[in-house]
Amino acid sequence: MARKQGDDGNDTEVRNENRLSRRDFVTKGAVAGLGGAALAGPEGRAQARSTGTDDIAWDYDVDVVIAGGGCAGLTAAIRARDLGATVLVVDQNFDLGGRMLHSGSFVSLGGGDPVQRRDMNGESDREGFITADPVEDPAELDDSVDLLFTDLTDWSVLDRKAQSPYRYNERELVRAWAENCPATRQFLTDNYVRFARVNGTHGGGGLSRARGARCFLMLGDRTDMKAGTITAEDAGVADPERTSAFAPVQMTNMSRFVAPGAVGNGVALARPLEFSAREKGVEFMLHRSFEELVREQPVAGRILGIRARYSPRRHPETGELMQSYWQNGNVDERRETVHIRARKGVILASGGHAGNPQVRSMFYPAMREPAFPTSGLALQGQKSQDASALIAGLRVGANLAGMQQNLSYSTTFHISTRLGTRDAYTTMMPGHPTFGFRGSAGVNVGNAGFEEFIVVNQVGQRFFNEVRLPRRPGLNAYPGDGGAPGQGLEHTPQDWRNCRKEWVQEMYGHDHGLDAALAMNEGSEPPDYYSGPIWAIFDQDAVERTGWELRYPYVADNGYFFQADTIEELAEKIAAGHEFQRVPLKHLADTVATWNRHVDAGADPEFEREVDAPMNRIAAPPFYALSIMVVWHDSYGGLRVNGRQQVVDMQGEVIPGLYAGGEAVGGFNKHGLGKGHVHGYIAGTHAAGEPSA
Amino acid sequence: MTISKVEVSPEEVDAGAELTLDIEVSRSDGAGPAETRLLIRDHDGELAASVELAELDGETGRSGAFVVAAPLEPGTHAWSAAAAAPGSTPAPFSFTVRAHETRVLVWDAPPSVECGETFRVKLGARCARRCRPVGWTLEVRDHEQNTLATVRLEDQVWPHTDALYYADVKLRAPDREGLYRWEARATARGLDASHAASVAALNLRVMATPECVLTVEAVDAETQAPVKGAQVVVHPYRAFTDARGVAAVKVVEGEYRVFVSGKGHVPFRSHCMVNADMTIRAPLVLDREPSDAEIWS
Ligand SMILES: Cc1cc2nc3c(=O)[nH]c(=O)nc-3n(C[C@H](O)[C@H](O)[C@H](O)COP(=O)(O)OP(=O)(O)OC[C@H]3O[C@@H](n4cnc5c(N)ncnc54)[C@H](O)[C@@H]3O)c2cc1C
Numbered sequence: 001m002a003r004k005q006g007d008d009g010n011d012t013e014v015r016n017e018n019r020l021s022r023r024d025f026v027t028k029g030a031v032a033g034l035g036g037a038a039l040a041g042p043e044g045r046a047q048a049r050s051t052g053t054d055d056i057a058w059d060y061d062v063d064v065v066i067a068g069g070g071c072a073g074l075t076a077a078i079r080a081r082d083l084g085a086t087v088l089v090v091d092q093n094f095d096l097g098g099r100m101l102h103s104g105s106f107v108s109l110g111g112g113d114p115v116q117r118r119d120m121n122g123e124s125d126r127e128g129f130i131t132a133d134p135v136e137d138p139a140e141l142d143d144s145v146d147l148l149f150t151d152l153t154d155w156s157v158l159d160r161k162a163q164s165p166y167r168y169n170e171r172e173l174v175r176a177w178a179e180n181c182p183a184t185r186q187f188l189t190d191n192y193v194r195f196a197r198v199n200g201t202h203g204g205g206g207l208s209r210a211r212g213a214r215c216f217l218m219l220g221d222r223t224d225m226k227a228g229t230i231t232a233e234d235a236g237v238a239d240p241e242r243t244s245a246f247a248p249v250q251m252t253n254m255s256r257f258v259a260p261g262a263v264g265n266g267v268a269l270a271r272p273l274e275f276s277a278r279e280k281g282v283e284f285m286l287h288r289s290f291e292e293l294v295r296e297q298p299v300a301g302r303i304l305g306i307r308a309r310y311s312p313r314r315h316p317e318t319g320e321l322m323q324s325y326w327q328n329g330n331v332d333e334r335r336e337t338v339h340i341r342a343r344k345g346v347i348l349a350s351g352g353h354a355g356n357p358q359v360r361s362m363f364y365p366a367m368r369e370p371a372f373p374t375s376g377l378a379l380q381g382q383k384s385q386d387a388s389a390l391i392a393g394l395r396v397g398a399n400l401a402g403m404q405q406n407l408s409y410s411t412t413f414h415i416s417t418r419l420g421t422r423d424a425y426t427t428m429m430p431g432h433p434t435f436g437f438r439g440s441a442g443v444n445v446g447n448a449g450f451e452e453f454i455v456v457n458q459v460g461q462r463f464f465n466e467v468r469l470p471r472r473p474g475l476n477a478y479p480g481d482g483g484a485p486g487q488g489l490e491h492t493p494q495d496w497r498n499c500r501k502e503w504v505q506e507m508y509g510h511d512h513g514l515d516a517a518l519a520m521n522e523g524s525e526p527p528d529y530y531s532g533p534i535w536a537i538f539d540q541d542a543v544e545r546t547g548w549e550l551r552y553p554y555v556a557d558n559g560y561f562f563q564a565d566t567i568e569e570l571a572e573k574i575a576a577g578h579e580f581q582r583v584p585l586k587h588l589a590d591t592v593a594t595w596n597r598h599v600d601a602g603a604d605p606e607f608e609r610e611v612d613a614p615m616n617r618i619a620a621p622p623f624y625a626l627s628i629m630v631v632w633h634d635s636y637g638g639l640r641v642n643g644r645q646q647v648v649d650m651q652g653e654v655i656p657g658l659y660a661g662g663e664a665v666g667g668f669n670k671h672g673l674g675k676g677h678v679h680g681y682i683a684g685t686h687a688a689g690e691p692s693a
Numbered sequence: 694m695t696i697s698k699v700e701v702s703p704e705e706v707d708a709g710a711e712l713t714l715d716i717e718v719s720r721s722d723g724a725g726p727a728e729t730r731l732l733i734r735d736h737d738g739e740l741a742a743s744v745e746l747a748e749l750d751g752e753t754g755r756s757g758a759f760v761v762a763a764p765l766e767p768g769t770h771a772w773s774a775a776a777a778a779p780g781s782t783p784a785p786f787s788f789t790v791r792a793h794e795t796r797v798l799v800w801d802a803p804p805s806v807e808c809g810e811t812f813r814v815k816l817g818a819r820c821a822r823r824c825r826p827v828g829w830t831l832e833v834r835d836h837e838q839n840t841l842a843t844v845r846l847e848d849q850v851w852p853h854t855d856a857l858y859y860a861d862v863k864l865r866a867p868d869r870e871g872l873y874r875w876e877a878r879a880t881a882r883g884l885d886a887s888h889a890a891s892v893a894a895l896n897l898r899v900m901a902t903p904e905c906v907l908t909v910e911a912v913d914a915e916t917q918a919p920v921k922g923a924q925v926v927v928h929p930y931r932a933f934t935d936a937r938g939v940a941a942v943k944v945v946e947g948e949y950r951v952f953v954s955g956k957g958h959v960p961f962r963s964h965c966m967v968n969a970d971m972t973i974r975a976p977l978v979l980d981r982e983p984s985d986a987e988i989w990s
Binding site: 539540545568593 | 819821896955956
């Protein structure tokens with residue numbers, strides 16, 4: 001396994017032998033990717049060496065190095081290991097799983113994958129856990145690779161924002177993805193992941209068929225990935241206000257899609273994969289941030305390895321170095337910088353750039369506002385989603401793809417209905433060591449809750465009809481009977497009528513509240529003209545109407561919730577207590593007084609709220625403020641890769657030895673896990689198959 | 694010995710609050726300050742504080758930061774500092790005293806009242822520096838600045854607040870329909886000079902006597918079970934449904950937009966012309982969390 005260079009320069013074997021033979025590799029390796037395409041870049045270049053890279057003292061030496069142990073990374077790691085490679089995963093976090101661990105585990109694949117076929121035949125799962133009937137009609141599950149490919153490159157489909165989700169997808173990438181979906185589903189199942197009944201399709205997964213299924217574990221008296229069981233404590237379901245170190249997000253009831261006693265979310269996906277990876281001998285260097293690729297020449301030759309920096313994540317209260325849930329396979333390395341040699345390849349699986357305000361501002365300058373983070377900040381820390389793959393890739397000459405697709409995904413950025421926490425996309429309760437980074441779970445008021453308050457910007461002015469603020473644009477829409485599982489399947493893919501102007505006018509359904517929230521206001525100052533934080537303002541009567549629980553762990557004294565006897569005092573407390581409130585909310589008292597006049601007059605001449613929902617005075621003390629977050633959830637633009645997940649440079653040439661997957665890559669407007677797993681599967685296959693350098 | 698510098702902070706201070714002074718002295722003959730006590734006098738020449746020099750080094754000396762209470766009278770105050778020795782020349786310095794911001798609040802006013810009806814509202818006052826406004830008198834004035842009622846604040850703090858003192862007051866609605874803009878304010882009685890009180894608006898919607906009863910039955914759209922505690926808004930009338938999911942709202946004849954919402958439901962909306970007693974059934978759709986499939990498809 002990973003060979004550590006000792007101080008004396010000798011190799012120190014730190015793990016045992018590879019377990020898979022060359023024969024295993026050949027048979028399994030044949031499943032993935034595009035048959036017959038070129039494996040590496042032009043001959044000759046790969047031979048070149050610069051004096052710079054000759055000087056590097058490699059600290060570790062393995063076949064495959066993977067930056068990021070999340071969705072794409074863990075999948076690639078297991079796959080490459082299955083094929084006989086030694087694998088070292090570096091992850092900036094203290095534990096594995098990435099955003100996958102935080103996720104809903106809704107994995108949309110298709111193309112006639114084994115889970116679709118199982119449900120089509122009305123069968124249970126291998127272990128017989130599933131007793132619930134299939135949710136989807138057999139016709140909605142009757143899928144093929146060709147249909148999947150057609151769906152995901154359909155130029156004619158528009159969403160209700162009139163954006164095109166599939167038109168700009170890279171065709172080679174999508175074809176390879178579609179071809180590998182069935183094998184990836186099988187692979188995940190073989191690595192202890194259990195899928196519930198297929199139920200609809202997940203974002204960007206094509207409308208024609210039902211392709212998405214969530215992952216589950218069964219509640220039991222021990223937590224055992226092999227047996228598929230988890231204790232109520234570990235699942236975070238024993239106490240409604242407490243989760244565990246195993247499950248950062250409390251697992252949810254999956255009985256409708258499995259059987260009584262089933263619980264699910266990203267824990268049921270990430271933990272089994274992690275368990276399997278550790279069991280198979282993948283090694284992990286945690287608290288370690290990948291920073292730079294080492295290439296033979298700055299923009300030519302083979303990728304030789306990576307440089308990675310110590311990025312300790314310390315407990316928010318005790319300051320102690322946090323520890324991963326499982327430890328086997330961990331390489332405890334605390335030097336500031338290490339160089340890791342990759343004999344076969346480097347796989348970039350460190351996620352996207354939604355958490356890097358400077359990078360994401362190239363799509364929407366107003367999103368340079370650092371007050372609004374990406375989802376999963378507490379669990380993942382500041383370094384996650386910081387564009388590390390993109391930045392390192394650009395330095396060695398990589399090209400980009402699908403950057404505009406960041407904007408063509410309808411719900412990539414939206415206003416969250418969970419208020420009073422900075423990590424507003426995600427739920428988390430005390431019990432996980434990173435809870436302290438957020439301090440509060442937040443109060444999910446739902447869309448309906450927005451009628452209970454007014455929303456003001458950083459200077460205390462309203463800016464939009466509140467009840468329309470959190471509304472997200474709906475599904476992509478075909479004319480006719482809907483053209484989506486559960487709604488009817490009658491539609492004609494790739495037909496000009498799907499985007500005919502008259503149809504678009506009919507189905508358009510988007511409110512631009514988010515853009516109003518990000519707009520410049522009196523408090524916006526050059527050069528960035530930040531829009532600043534936004535606040536829900538309400539009174540005690542609203543609390544009594546709704547029963548919102550304004551107490552720990554839902555809210556806390558963490559700068560995202562305030563209470564005061566008067567509106568003026570509330571404005572002062574926000575200004576003094578919120579980390580991104582740069583100016584006083586000087587208009588707040590007037591805004592509330594004006595609002596109360598509107599309520600008494602029964603009309604809101606500014607934003608016409610009286611049309612949508614009742615209006616209530618804000619008069620009964622005490623008064624409250626809850627932060628509202630604009631969430632930039634994930635990224636769709638990224639490194640350009642081919643159908644083998646090899647990174648491609650600006651001349652269209654493969655960068656030898658460099659692979660990428662998941663949110664690190666662009667050109668594929670497919671949300672989340674479905675994309676990442678298949679990318680990881682393909683990248684792991686081909687990286688392991690490279691000749692050893 | 695001469696006073697070479699008087700540092701005052703803050704330059705604007707709340708009435709009665711702490712004012713920090715720091716005084717520097719020097720001796721022109723270079724022999725160092727013989728006198729070690731300084732006297733601070735207010736604008737009337739009254740002694741406000743006396744302080745010993747804390748640091749002495751040859752030619753200069755310093756009092757170090759010390760605290761005095763700011764006067765209660767708002768405005769600019771000219772004080773002086775001088776060595777205690779008779780005949781010393783006083784050095785003037787000044788600062789500004791601000792009155793405490795004090796908020797008057799009105800709440801629990803009914804959304805509408807009938808002509809001539811009596812009703813109650815709550816009046817409260819909150820000093821930004823948390824002074825107890827016990828004994829203060831608050832009054833309600835009508836749109837022509839006539840005083841309609843006065844009330845004296847007792848030692849009652851409104852629940853869940855820090856220092857909001859309140860009282861209940863009974864008022865009588867005007868005899869004519871309309872939207873009246875009244876106000877509540879603190880009177881000079883009880884309110885000392887160190888408090889600057891705000892004025893609070895009291896908007897009053899006065900309606901004719903209702904002739905009709907609009908009955909709203911709120912039910913869950915899926916289960917048809919009654920929804921208790923839903924808010925019914927038939928502007929300007931408001932009510933909440935009871936355990937049977939019913940709210941009876943007395944209204945004046947006319948055309949209304951009816952909203953039934955709350956308790957996690959998407960607002961139900963209907964337009965209706967009311968010219969006799971009538972009943973509306975409001976099926977309420979739960980505002981459930983959108984599924985991942987719905988959000989992300
Ligand atoms: C709350 C939530 C719910 C979601 N639900 C779903 C869902 O139901 N279905 C779905 O399809 N998608 C869902 N997603 C999205 C999905 O989780 C992500 O799109 C997916 O995990 C991305 O895969 P990835 O491998 O690119 O990144 P990740 O899974 O995030 O993994 C990236 C890893 O790289 C590490 N890393 C980052 N930078 C570095 C660096 N410089 N050096 C070393 N390591 C680094 C991170 O710590 C992390 O472990 C959800 C996301 C969240 C936050």
